[in-house]
Amino acid sequence: MNVHFHSYDAVIVGAGGAGLRAAIEVAGSVRTAVLTKLYPTRSHTGAAQGGMCAALANVEEDYWEWHAFDTVKGSDYLGDQPAIDIMCREAIDAVIDLEHMGMAFSRTPQGRIDQRRFGGHTRNHGEAPVRRSCYAADRTGHMILQTLYQQCVAKEVNFFNEFQVFDVLFEGEGKDRRTAGVVAYELETGDLHVFTSKGVLFATGGYGKMFRVSSNAHTLTGDGPGLLFKRGIPMQDLEFYQFHPTGIYGFGILLSEAARGEGGILRNGLGERFMERVAPTVKDLAPRDMVSRAIHAEIKEGRGAGPSKDYIYLDLTHLPPEQIDAKLPDITDFARTYLGIEPKKDPIPIQPTAHYAMGGIPTNVHGEVVIDGEGTIVPGLYAAGECACVSVHGANRLGTNSLLDIVVFGRRGGRAMADYVTSVDHPTIGRGAEEPVKARIEELKAGSGTEKVAEIRSTLQEAMTRDASVVRTEESLLDSLATIEDLKKRYTQIKIDDKSDVFNYDLTEALELGHLLDLAHGLVVGALARKESRGAHWRDDFPTRDDKNWMKHTLAHLEDDGSIRLDYKPVIGGKYEPMERKY
Amino acid sequence: MTVTEDKTPSTSPAKAELVRVHMRIKRYDPATDTRPRWQEFEVEMSPGDRVLDALHIVKWSQDGTLTFRRSCAHGVCGSDAMVINGENRLACVNLIRDLGTELVIEPIRGLSVIKDLVVDMEPFFAQYKSVLPFLIAKDDPGYKERLQSPEDRERYDDTTKCILCACCTTSCPVYWANSEYVGPAAIVNAHRFIFDSRDDAGQDRLDILNQKSGVWRCRTSFNCTEACPRGIKVTQAIEEVKRAILYDRV
Numbered sequence: 001m002n003v004h005f006h007s008y009d010a011v012i013v014g015a016g017g018a019g020l021r022a023a024i025e026v027a028g029s030v031r032t033a034v035l036t037k038l039y040p041t042r043s044h045t046g047a048a049q050g051g052m053c054a055a056l057a058n059v060e061e062d063y064w065e066w067h068a069f070d071t072v073k074g075s076d077y078l079g080d081q082p083a084i085d086i087m088c089r090e091a092i093d094a095v096i097d098l099e100h101m102g103m104a105f106s107r108t109p110q111g112r113i114d115q116r117r118f119g120g121h122t123r124n125h126g127e128a129p130v131r132r133s134c135y136a137a138d139r140t141g142h143m144i145l146q147t148l149y150q151q152c153v154a155k156e157v158n159f160f161n162e163f164q165v166f167d168v169l170f171e172g173e174g175k176d177r178r179t180a181g182v183v184a185y186e187l188e189t190g191d192l193h194v195f196t197s198k199g200v201l202f203a204t205g206g207y208g209k210m211f212r213v214s215s216n217a218h219t220l221t222g223d224g225p226g227l228l229f230k231r232g233i234p235m236q237d238l239e240f241y242q243f244h245p246t247g248i249y250g251f252g253i254l255l256s257e258a259a260r261g262e263g264g265i266l267r268n269g270l271g272e273r274f275m276e277r278v279a280p281t282v283k284d285l286a287p288r289d290m291v292s293r294a295i296h297a298e299i300k301e302g303r304g305a306g307p308s309k310d311y312i313y314l315d316l317t318h319l320p321p322e323q324i325d326a327k328l329p330d331i332t333d334f335a336r337t338y339l340g341i342e343p344k345k346d347p348i349p350i351q352p353t354a355h356y357a358m359g360g361i362p363t364n365v366h367g368e369v370v371i372d373g374e375g376t377i378v379p380g381l382y383a384a385g386e387c388a389c390v391s392v393h394g395a396n397r398l399g400t401n402s403l404l405d406i407v408v409f410g411r412r413g414g415r416a417m418a419d420y421v422t423s424v425d426h427p428t429i430g431r432g433a434e435e436p437v438k439a440r441i442e443e444l445k446a447g448s449g450t451e452k453v454a455e456i457r458s459t460l461q462e463a464m465t466r467d468a469s470v471v472r473t474e475e476s477l478l479d480s481l482a483t484i485e486d487l488k489k490r491y492t493q494i495k496i497d498d499k500s501d502v503f504n505y506d507l508t509e510a511l512e513l514g515h516l517l518d519l520a521h522g523l524v525v526g527a528l529a530r531k532e533s534r535g536a537h538w539r540d541d542f543p544t545r546d547d548k549n550w551m552k553h554t555l556a557h558l559e560d561d562g563s564i565r566l567d568y569k570p571v572i573g574g575k576y577e578p579m580e581r582k583y
Numbered sequence: 584m585t586v587t588e589d590k591t592p593s594t595s596p597a598k599a600e601l602v603r604v605h606m607r608i609k610r611y612d613p614a615t616d617t618r619p620r621w622q623e624f625e626v627e628m629s630p631g632d633r634v635l636d637a638l639h640i641v642k643w644s645q646d647g648t649l650t651f652r653r654s655c656a657h658g659v660c661g662s663d664a665m666v667i668n669g670e671n672r673l674a675c676v677n678l679i680r681d682l683g684t685e686l687v688i689e690p691i692r693g694l695s696v697i698k699d700l701v702v703d704m705e706p707f708f709a710q711y712k713s714v715l716p717f718l719i720a721k722d723d724p725g726y727k728e729r730l731q732s733p734e735d736r737e738r739y740d741d742t743t744k745c746i747l748c749a750c751c752t753t754s755c756p757v758y759w760a761n762s763e764y765v766g767p768a769a770i771v772n773a774h775r776f777i778f779d780s781r782d783d784a785g786q787d788r789l790d791i792l793n794q795k796s797g798v799w800r801c802r803t804s805f806n807c808t809e810a811c812p813r814g815i816k817v818t819q820a821i822e823e824v825k826r827a828i829l830y831d832r833v
Contacts, residue, residue: 039704041747042660056728099728102718102781104736104743111730136743142659143743150717188697217654250631253657334657337676338631454643497647500614503698506647 001441001501002191003434008033009421011182011197013165013224016043017141017406018385018413019203020148022367025414027157030421033195034157035184037164037219037508040149044205044217045406048141049256049331051133052098052403053121054091058112059131064088066124067132071401072576074120074287075394076535077551078237081574083365083390087401087408094407095134103147104136106327116327117261120287120398126583129261129285133400138256138330144403162187164508165223166437168200168231170378171427179380180427183437187508190501192434198421201382201413202228202361203406210520211354211469212461215247215254224387225360226515229522233378234371234555234567236389237359238519239526242397242536243470245291247353249311251338255331255350257399259314260284262327266291267313267347268298269305279583286583289396289536292352296470299351306349313347352470358397358536359523360389362555367413372555373569380420380427384413391553394571395535444510449493453510456487456494460513460520468524473540477528484521488562491517522556525564530554547578601627602684604637608649609689610699619696622646630680635663637686638674651700658812661748664691665700671750671810691753693762707749710765714773714791719784735780742775742820744813751807751817757800764800765792767807767817774820777827785827793828801825 008031012019015036026032036043055062067088072079095113099105105113115131123130136143152159167183181196204224208216229235245266246255260266266284268274278294279286286294295312304310316324316332321344324332332343341348361383362370369381385406392405460483467480491514498506532546533539552568559565604626611619626640635653642649651674653663658676665674666689668682694702720729745768752758752766773792777785792798798821807817 038654038660038662039708039747042654042662044655044660046746047655047657047659096726096728100720100724102720102776102779104739104779105728107731107733107736109733111732111735113728139659139744142746146743146745153712154717217660218656219654251657330659337658338678452643453647498650500612500648500698502613503650503701505650506642 001438002189004191004193006033006193006195007426008195008197010199010201010417011035011195012201012203013182014043014203014205014385014387015040015159016203016205016385017045017144017148017403018410019201020145020152021407021410022201022203022384022414022417023157024148024151024155025411026418027152027155030418032158033160035160035163035165035182037162037187037223039161040152040159041145043145044220046142046145047215047217047254048144048403049138049254050118050258050261051116051135051140051400052095052144052407053118053132053398053400054095054134054404055088055132056092056095056113056115056134059108059115060123062123062130062132064092066130067091067121069125069576070121071392071398072574073126073581074396074398076396076545076581077394077547077578078240078391078534078553078571079394080391080572081576082572083392085574086365087392087404090408091404094404094411098144098147098407101147101151104143105134106136116258117285118399119257119260119285119291120583121400122282126281129282133258133261135258137326138258138328141403144407160184163193165227166511167227169196169429169433171429177378178427179378180429181433183434185437185441185508187503190504192438194429194434196427196429198424198426199380199382199417201367201384201417202387203383203385203410204387206357206386207516207519208354208357210460210464210516212458212465213247213252213351214354215244215252216354221512222387222515222519223512224383226518228361229518229558233369234362234557235359235519235522236362237391237526237554238523238556239530239537239554240358240395240535241354241523242288242356242358243292243352244288244355245295245352246314246350248334248338249349249351252353253334253338254353254355255314255334255348257288259316259328259331262323263319265315266295267315268303269309270303272303274298274303282583287396287398289538290583292470293538295352311349311351314350315347316343317345317347354465354469356397356402357386358389358391358393358395360387363388363390365390365412366416367409368416382413382417384409395537440511441507444494444496444507445499447495449495451490451493451495453494453496453513456490457513457516459483460487460516464520468527471538471540472527474528477524481524481528484517484524488517488521518558522558522564526554526556526566529566551578602630602679604628604679604684604686606637606641606686606688610649611696612648613698628679630678632679633675634667634677634679634682634686635674637679650698659746661746664748664750664753665689666691671754673748673750673812676812691749693753693759694749704749706762707752707766707768710769711747711772713765714769715784715788716772716776718776718779718782720781721783729781731780738780739775739778741815742771744815745771745775746813748812750810750812754806754810756804756806757802761800763796765796767821770798770821770824771815771817774824777824789824789828792824798825798828
């Protein structure tokens with residue numbers, strides 16, 4: 001196995017929205033390498049549809065403070081308010097910045113950036129839905145990803161495409177530990193590349209492929225969080241995982257909340273608009289956790305649609321056809337392609353789908369990775385986007401706030417890393433830094449195991465979707481924990497078919513599965529311990545929020561013996577006191 | 584809405600009758616093969632499954648060495664372009680029920696094959712980069728958004744949809760014969776900025792595309808338009824660029 005060495009001041013791992021936005025900030029002033037296991041334009045930011053909220057007030061009165069209030073309330077008071085204030089305030093600048101980069105926003109008749117309604121976003125602290133989401137039809141994420149990539153092309157950012165990172169390097173021990181680089185595997189050759197670097201920013205996205213029904217790409221396997229978890233970095237709030245209410249039935253493919261923002265209605269098998277009962281003020285535009293739970297209840301109580309009564313309808317049939325064509329072209333095409341349904345005439349069968357990790361690598365508002373409740377950082381280590389947990393989303397993210405998160409905190413992380421790397425000297429790494437990765441790859445190729453990666457993965461996905469999704473109980477979580485513990489044992493005995501060096505996805509899928517297992521383990525252990533219901537974490541056996549005991553962030557540690565240890569850190573409050581969450 | 588008729592989607596487990604799908608896949612392992620070879624596989628699929636699902640069944644349960652790129656699995660990332668039954672398609676937006684149970688799958692043409700269905704994308708992205716595919720605006724808009732009327736926004740809407748999957752470029756007979764040709768995808772991405780009212784570098788892009796490897800290589804075969812999984816009117820975009828060069832008018 002050939003090993004190559006590179007030296008940079010900054011390395012960015014992942015080239016979706018957060019990684020590219022960070023790259024734009026860093027490149028030019030600092031010697032930077034951007035590593036991605038895909039091509040940048042294949043990143044899953046491109047699948048985001050509905051928009052990016054910012055209180056531009058282009059179409060109606062709005063203030064960033066209202067946006068912040070909605071985000072805090074949406075987070076079920078687990079979000080850190082100073083970070084939420086920053087995100088909602090900087091949102092306005094972030095949208096204008098994207099427009100200046102060439103982003104093709106949809107426009108008002110006056111030529112300004114158009115805005116539309118979205119779940120949980122309200123005027124004046126919950127009075128009524130507000131038009132806050134800046135969008136480009138139902139392909140906002142695609143436009144953001146393209147725009148950021150275009151700017152990276154203009155700035156001649158140095159990409160290493162199809163380089164998959166499997167390890168992070170540190171220099172020193174304990175308090176003197178600082179970041180020293182990464183080890184990457186080049187897909188085309190099977191060679192290893194050691195990148196020494198003063199700063200490393202992880203922006204690897206989510207890990208939704210631990211669930212069977214998922215809106216996530218096959219490649220969303222939690223590589224950044226997974227490898228850091230193994231290197232002793234705790235993961236925050238893993239038990240808070242968002243299920244989007246409207247995934248295409250049977251596929252899990254996302255149908256944007258923008259469909260409801262444009263006037264779409266959810267109906268049960270009897271044709272009833274059940275969200276009127278659950279959220280009388282905002283109805284179908286309630287936050288995602290509440291809508292997914294309401295769908296779950298309709299189905300459980302026998303009011304689902306279809307022969308097995310196991311789905312719900314998203315009804316767009318009353319919308320003007322020209323509005324559907326102009327505002328929702330892609331998602332209506334998805335319904336035609338995958339279900340053979342014409343959404344202008346017939347309602348679309350949907351079910352909740354695993355969508356977004358609120359938890360992840362703990363960071364502060366500068367993107368610096370924070371490893372405890374005292375705010376201790378590892379110098380040079382940064383994270384941004386879905387893989388990170390600032391925490392701006394708390395227990396439940398509001399729609400559109402993920403695209404906002406990636407541009408705001410991608411920029412902040414990039415800026416902080418650029419400052420840091422110009423103030424320190426280059427790290428040194430010992431000989432053989434690549435050895436652990438090399439040994440693991442050689443072991444897998446030589447492997448005498450009997451277990452199939454795909455079988456372990458599908459067993460994990462089944463268990464997580466069945467036992468650890470929209471509604472959880474102690475019993476269901478113990479079932480999933482037992483499954484995961486068994487799968488982690490079987491994982492030590494895996495074998496792969498492909499022993500070759502060139503584009504060995506058989507090998508990389510095997511390594512990715514390790515990340516999914518560890519993160520699922522952390523998720524389930526955190527969920528078992530949290531004896532309350534908050535945001536996306538709903539326990540049927542503890543169906544109320546318990547601020548006295550549980551208004552705190554979980555930190556999960558992966559121990560050397562493979563077990564999970566939990567501790568906690570306080571939520572950072574602000575001007576909004578916790579109150580009952582009604583919409 | 585009135586619920587009178589039960590519109591059961593074909594993916595419903597209640598209707599999932601499996602069909603036997605026969606796949607003939609062109610394979611190439613650079614370590615052992617001197618030339619590509621064909622290999623056949625049989626899989627049981629639901630008619631509502633994607634071709635990508637069938638490829639996964641093969642990879643995950645029959646032959647882990649079968650190699651192809653994929654990511655989003657619903658037609659927005661552009662990773663899994665391949666030739667399926669003779670036409671360039673994304674494996675994730677074509678269902679078994681639409682293509683039938685006999686599938687012949689090959690790598691896209693015109694780019695060199697690295698392994699199985701994986702081709703070298705570097706020349707494709709190099710051509711994309713050659714047309715200045717980014718906004719170049721001379722004005723300083725200050726701390727405000729630039730204004731753009733809905734009509735001006737609509738002017739370049741079609742070409743913003745491109746996902747750089749290479750289905751168009753690798754379906755073009757001119758590109759097969761001459762890899763110097765910049766190709767439809769690069770022209771689409773130039774069009775996206777040439778016709779953007781905020782951009783000031785349209786003439787620079789037209790000069791690039793007026794060169795001998797530019798738009799004049801196009802022989803209007805319409806293969807690109809037929810191949811585009813995003814429904815972009817690629818040939819029309821190329822014609823609009825040609826006209827802009829000829830009549831010096833954007």
